[in-house]
Amino acid sequence: MLEAIFAFGMLTATIRLSIPYILAALGGASSERAGVVNIALEGILVTGAFTAAAVTYATGSPWIGLFCAVPAGIAVAALHALATVTFRADQIISGLAVNLFALGATKFGAKLIWGKPHSENITKLPTVWKLDHEAGGAATLAHTVLAEPMVLLAAALIVAVWLLHGRTVLGLRLQAVGENAHAVDTLGLSVPRLRWTGVLASGALASLGGAWLAFDVTQFSNGMSAGKGYIAMAAVVFGKWRPLGATLACLLFGASEALQQRLQVANVKVSSELIGTLPYVLTIVALVGLVGRARPPAALGVPYEKSSA
Amino acid sequence: MRKRLQDAGLQLAVSAAAVLLALVAGAVFIVALGKNPFSVYALLVSGSLGDNYGFGQVVYKSTSLVFVGVAVAMSFRAGLFNIGAEGQIYLGAFAAAWVGLQWPEDTTFGGLWVVCCLAGFAGGAVAAAVPAVLKATRGTHEVIVTIMMNFIVIAGVHWMLNRIPNLKEPETVHTWELAKTAHLRSYGDVFKGSAANTSVWIALAAAAAAAYLLWRTRTGYEMRAAGLAPRAAEAGGVRMRWTMCLTLLLSGGLAGLGGVNFVLGNKHYFEQEFSAGVGFMGIAVALLGRSHPIAVVPAALLFATLSEGAVAIGRQVPNEIIDILQAIVILFLLVGARLLDRAVAAWQKARLAHA
Numbered sequence: 001m002l003e004a005i006f007a008f009g010m011l012t013a014t015i016r017l018s019i020p021y022i023l024a025a026l027g028g029a030s031s032e033r034a035g036v037v038n039i040a041l042e043g044i045l046v047t048g049a050f051t052a053a054a055v056t057y058a059t060g061s062p063w064i065g066l067f068c069a070v071p072a073g074i075a076v077a078a079l080h081a082l083a084t085v086t087f088r089a090d091q092i093i094s095g096l097a098v099n100l101f102a103l104g105a106t107k108f109g110a111k112l113i114w115g116k117p118h119s120e121n122i123t124k125l126p127t128v129w130k131l132d133h134e135a136g137g138a139a140t141l142a143h144t145v146l147a148e149p150m151v152l153l154a155a156a157l158i159v160a161v162w163l164l165h166g167r168t169v170l171g172l173r174l175q176a177v178g179e180n181a182h183a184v185d186t187l188g189l190s191v192p193r194l195r196w197t198g199v200l201a202s203g204a205l206a207s208l209g210g211a212w213l214a215f216d217v218t219q220f221s222n223g224m225s226a227g228k229g230y231i232a233m234a235a236v237v238f239g240k241w242r243p244l245g246a247t248l249a250c251l252l253f254g255a256s257e258a259l260q261q262r263l264q265v266a267n268v269k270v271s272s273e274l275i276g277t278l279p280y281v282l283t284i285v286a287l288v289g290l291v292g293r294a295r296p297p298a299a300l301g302v303p304y305e306k307s308s309a
Numbered sequence: 310m311r312k313r314l315q316d317a318g319l320q321l322a323v324s325a326a327a328v329l330l331a332l333v334a335g336a337v338f339i340v341a342l343g344k345n346p347f348s349v350y351a352l353l354v355s356g357s358l359g360d361n362y363g364f365g366q367v368v369y370k371s372t373s374l375v376f377v378g379v380a381v382a383m384s385f386r387a388g389l390f391n392i393g394a395e396g397q398i399y400l401g402a403f404a405a406a407w408v409g410l411q412w413p414e415d416t417t418f419g420g421l422w423v424v425c426c427l428a429g430f431a432g433g434a435v436a437a438a439v440p441a442v443l444k445a446t447r448g449t450h451e452v453i454v455t456i457m458m459n460f461i462v463i464a465g466v467h468w469m470l471n472r473i474p475n476l477k478e479p480e481t482v483h484t485w486e487l488a489k490t491a492h493l494r495s496y497g498d499v500f501k502g503s504a505a506n507t508s509v510w511i512a513l514a515a516a517a518a519a520a521y522l523l524w525r526t527r528t529g530y531e532m533r534a535a536g537l538a539p540r541a542a543e544a545g546g547v548r549m550r551w552t553m554c555l556t557l558l559l560s561g562g563l564a565g566l567g568g569v570n571f572v573l574g575n576k577h578y579f580e581q582e583f584s585a586g587v588g589f590m591g592i593a594v595a596l597l598g599r600s601h602p603i604a605v606v607p608a609a610l611l612f613a614t615l616s617e618g619a620v621a622i623g624r625q626v627p628n629e630i631i632d633i634l635q636a637i638v639i640l641f642l643l644v645g646a647r648l649l650d651r652a653v654a655a656w657q658k659a660r661l662a663h664a
Contacts, residue, residue: 093596101633103632
């Protein structure tokens with residue numbers, strides 16, 4: 001019985017903790033498939049979290065907060081697209097700069113609005129039905145999967161991005177521009193426009209992940225993305241640049257975070273400092289275990305110069 | 310020679326333009342807050358360079374930034390991204406303190422500070438060893454690994470600080486104080502109680518040594534070749550794996566050595582959270598210095614001035630605005646450098662067409 005509760009609880013926690021990774025990784029896959037490395041996911045996550053918290057705080061409506069997080073994330077992604085696609089700057093450095101900007105700007109905003117490094121408590125998104133306090137592990141799991149609007153949204157987006165990548169003209173064009181931009185150009189399609197699309201899509205998706213970060217703990221705090229954007233990047237690589245593969249990798253990272261929290265609560269004889277590094281260690285292990293088996297998009301990280309043909 | 314001077318002039322112009330544009334962008338933020346940007350910037354300068362104490366603090370802060378800036382610049386030269394300087398300076402500082410504390414409080418061993426410096430370097434190199442070895446043996450991309458190592462190393466240091474017996478002073482988050490012979494001379498007497506100390510000379514020597522290594526030795530040639538044209542370098546006999554591994558280790562070591570500025574020069578103990586983002590600022594410094602170890606020095610001074618000035622302007626605008634400014638400097642630099650490259654290429658093409 002106890003084990004069953006532990007298992008249900010673990011599954012519930014895994015799903016809740018995987019959501020930001022999954023949404024960021026879906027975005028990362030869209031951007032990277034189009035040939036643009038997107039380390040800026042970290043900055044987009046924190047921007048989404050801040051905007052969702054700030055707007056919810058101001059309006060009292062978590063729905064408006066969620067709705068406003070998306071354009072904010074897209075704006076941050078646009079900075080990255082402007083630097084890397086339009087000006088062909090180095091994608092990794094641009095991503096780092098965008099992250100510094102987003103981390104700084106959200107800290108700045110938190111100081112202005114709340115005068116401290118975290119927000120006041122905010123209202124959560126309402127669930128489809130209320131959970132009975134007496135409910136057992138299985139009911140909590142079902143409630144998380146079926147009644148949390150953002151879990152449902154994430155599930156829908158997994159399917160949508162999967163369909164977009166594999167089954168639509170736009171998805172195939174995005175993939176083509178990441179493999180061979182020159183060929184796409186000769187077809188008369190705009191390479192910059194496609195790449196902008198991929199990067200902006202990553203902004204929209206990852207910002208939702210950020211909003212969930214804030215809603216799940218009912219507040220924003222400085223730097224609350226805590227490397228999750230970078231881990232999502234690793235998940236994209238681990239998932240071989242496919243939406244479903246990346247999702248599975250994110251569930252793995254979510255599970256490791258859930259395990260970490262459980263071990264810390266369970267007071268196991270391992271140091272809490274070291275348990276906290278579990279997702280980060282797992283990320284490195286995942287990256288190492290993979291070399292030679294995954295093939296990145298051929299033009300990933302390579303700016304496209306029309307004249308150099 | 311004239312060509313080189315011209316090049317240097319152009320690079321400087323781009324850096325200066327990026328900084329100016331960033332200040333303009335920052336002014337927009339300040340105006341949005343209903344404050345006067347000129348008075349805020351004036352306060353920023355007077356609060357940092359305006360008196361002896363402020364100037365000493367700028368020297369102190371730029372010392373750490375020179376170490377990490379040179380470290381990151383060196384990795385850039387070899388085509389590598391060392392994003393792990395934050396963890397490296399952390400482990401370096403911890404190692405310097407831990408090794409130094411192996412000597413009793415009243416030791417007369419005069420070379421203790423040298424031993425501590427070596428320990429700092431070694432600590433930074435150890436923090437960089439995982440990405441270095443993985444890069445060399447498995448080709449794992451160093452960006453994500455170095456970022457993950459920041460989290461892992463910092464947690465590991467906290468674990469050691471709490472577990473190693475007789476290391477931490479009870480009821481504090483720092484170690485015991487090091488013996489007198491490990492202390493570096495403080496310039497607090499010259500700069501009115503600021504934290505400036507002789508590490509600044511070690512930092513400048515490290516910058517000079519890095520420049521010498523890169524441009525006057527075979528190893529440095531191989532590093533630069535690996536960065537400029539990896540395939541040509543490999544065909545030319547450069548041992549790519551070894552060179553990348555060595556570069557990351559040296560880069561980590563330099564960042565780790567930066568820990569002595571705090572541990573030997575300022576507080577004389579290791580303290581949790583002492584570095585506060587200095588490793589990430591090193592990336593900005595390296596970029597502003599166009600990945601040249603010597604040019605990193607003025608870049609570090611500029612960022613240190615911003616960082617110290619941030620304290621002064623805190624009463625008028627949230628001092629987080631400095632974080633935003635730093636990010637904007639990098640973005641403008643990136644774009645500016647690309648525009649410059651294009652302009653130079655177009656100009657050369659036009660000249661060829663005339664000839």
